[in-house]
Amino acid sequence: MRVTEENAELIADRYRLVERIGQGGMGRVWRGVDQQLFGREVAIKEILFPPGLDDGDRATLLRRFTGEARAAVTLSHPGIITIHDVVEHHGAPVIVMEFIRGESLAAAIRRQGRLPVRRVAEIGSAMLDALTEAHEARIIHRDIKPDNVLLAKDRVVLTDFGIAHLADATTKLSHSGTVIGTPQYMPPEQLEGKRPTPANDLWALGATLYHAVEGRPPFDAEGLHALAVAVFTRPHRPPTHAGPLTPVLDALLTKDPARRAGAAEAAEMLASVLRPSRARADAPAETVRWEPEPASVPDAPPAPETAAEHGPAPTEREAERPSSPTPTARDASPTPGTPRHPEPDRPTTPLVSASCAEDLIALGGREREETSVRRRALTRRSAVLGVAVATLTAGSILTWNLTRDHPPGDGAAGSGPAASPVTVVIGVDAPLSGDLSSLGVGIRNSAELAVRTSNRTRHVPGVKFEIKALDDEATPAKGEPNAARFIADGKVLGVVGPLNSAVAQTMVKPLEQADLVNVSPANTHPALTLGPHWAAGTKSRPHKTYFRTIATDVDQGPFAARYLHDEAGKRKLYVIDDGSEYGTSLTSGFRAEFAKLGGTVVGTDRVGTARNDFSGLARKIRASGADAVYFGGYHTAAGPLSQQLEHAGADIPLMGGDGLFDQQYVETNPKAEGDLATNIGVPAEHMAGGDTFLAQYREAGFPEEAGAYGPYAYDATWAVIEAVKAVVAAHGGTLPPDARARMPQAVAGVSFDGVTGRVAFDEYGDAVDRRLTVHAVKDGGWTPVTSGSSTG
8 A cells, every 4th residue: 555645644653644745756755743752843755666576576675775774874964864764664665854944956946047156066065075974884875966955944965865776776676667867967887887886976966066057967968868878978068157166067077987086176176166266256156157268279170079969989999999198187287276187078179289288268257377287188088989979970981890800802701712701799688687687698698509500500601790798787777878889889780689678668769770680589568569559559660670589468468368268268257457558458458359259258347556455356256257367467466366366255267467477476375276377488398499409508508597588589699690691692792881771671581490480570570470378377386388379
């Protein structure tokens, strides 16, 4: 049961709700009173778990979150919100905090636009002091942004420590999820999913102060992909209103965390802004501007941000190239009052040559010349990106560079005995760490097995295949950065994966924009191939580069209907869903197919995902005379319904989709025996080529199991290999300059006998031969009953 104002029960027998004052993606916040402390006002935050988590995952999240939240209780600082208590309420954590009257920094920005420079410096100094306290206690916030900064009458207070950690853990345990964190304030290393460090919070501090003083975030882009690319590859927008805060912002928004300003350096820089000075005495803080005087440098290359709107991240090989010997700011002796910090990853526009050691600075509208030894030289990352972006604009020239190991005449696919093999890379995106890594590693290994087999048999003459595997941790936030890395590596002509549909939804658009074909062995969400309106009967292929080798959720309902009607002999069904998109898609397809077969739906109902009292519904089902129940949803609700059906005297099976196909359903439901579930795909042992595949997999020496999706990954990889072979054959035995652009059409035309059956794709990119399996609970576990095609 969710907390509401109508059922304002006591939380932990002492905290009573008064009114809801806010809600975000991870929780609701209430104003309440502590009835054991004379009615003291408190803020009560209820953490919302996503639907579909099983009991084990829920318990894991609860342990992780309460542990981190309780660690935050130990923090005692005026700039950090005081946590009074961390309790559990109906299986979800609840945080009880001090109640602060004021507004968030985000609300202040919305109300008055950009804030005065001095006020922003004061806020920044207070935030930095609070962060330093937290970092010394080894606690990293992870989600600093204007919404999490409270402006009280005499305090600046940070809130929501640990919430981002819960969100991150949640998506690693769930097959669905949303992008974690707030990308406008996340540093490149956090978008890439690296281990959080205090440097993450310092970047976010810089982005937050930038937004406060400029009235907008440092990076703006249309869509998450463009935003991620901007954060990875482009400098932040030069501030125009920050005045003396500009060096602070540049220091904090340095992309390389190793070169980013530390807490002590940032504190000194903010303190210098707040010190009275003759330079600022003549003008209000909000009108001060620092502007480099224009310089004319003949033949200077354009700044990276002007070369192209969206540039790719550098390849790993490019990143290893030695940087220019031009000294950076770290090589120079700083002038008095100048922080010892490198230039940001942004050259002045137009670029100033490295030999120019003096800047002309206009302060408050009056020009004065100041000596500076800061060198305006491209950092290694900027230089690499400048080359990559410039190459990207060259069109077909880029394609040649991406697909050839050697220049023309130095050996190419099919060019005769002297030819050197062309290396084609197949990307693999999967969770290689975390809770779903056993599935992800099986996908990677199976793709590697396909590549080894192709190379050994020289299946594509003149082409050598390699695998480039990236870890997405089953986290949607990693999808777009990984897509950008595949796109930037020009040898990649196809991507196999990902495991999760939620990750796929963040990858498909950028991959399509780069003409990079994507074949998934595991995604089941219908919208990826049928478009957003598929449930209403309108199908439209949204991404011409996306394919999959496995059946989808839209296949499960009809397959279950045919099993219950034709094989189990059930003629009267009661159909229930949990109101989720997943649940309703299952039941809509089931009802249509069951009616077409001549069966009767004797009743329908809808239950909430958090509901667990089904006694009244169970009696209603028994009275309906139904032969079985079909449930569209997850096992967390189906388990209690199954138990209460038997208690009500309805001795009939309950069947559902793969949301039920979980051992937790069996372990938490003593009445599960005989219940049924469909699962997408077929066990390898039941596939035509399954035994051969498993034998070759074992002979290859992989220490991990291939897993449920290994055979489908093997066939997905072969689909890419066969497409490369077709492209090479169509161009006289050579790989053409525009090979990447020709791959989607080539994949669409492949047809071969694979491990999983006939591998070919329909007009939407779905597998033509889509197979599923019915499992039944028998002797405390799931046992395969029958497998078959989605088309009957």
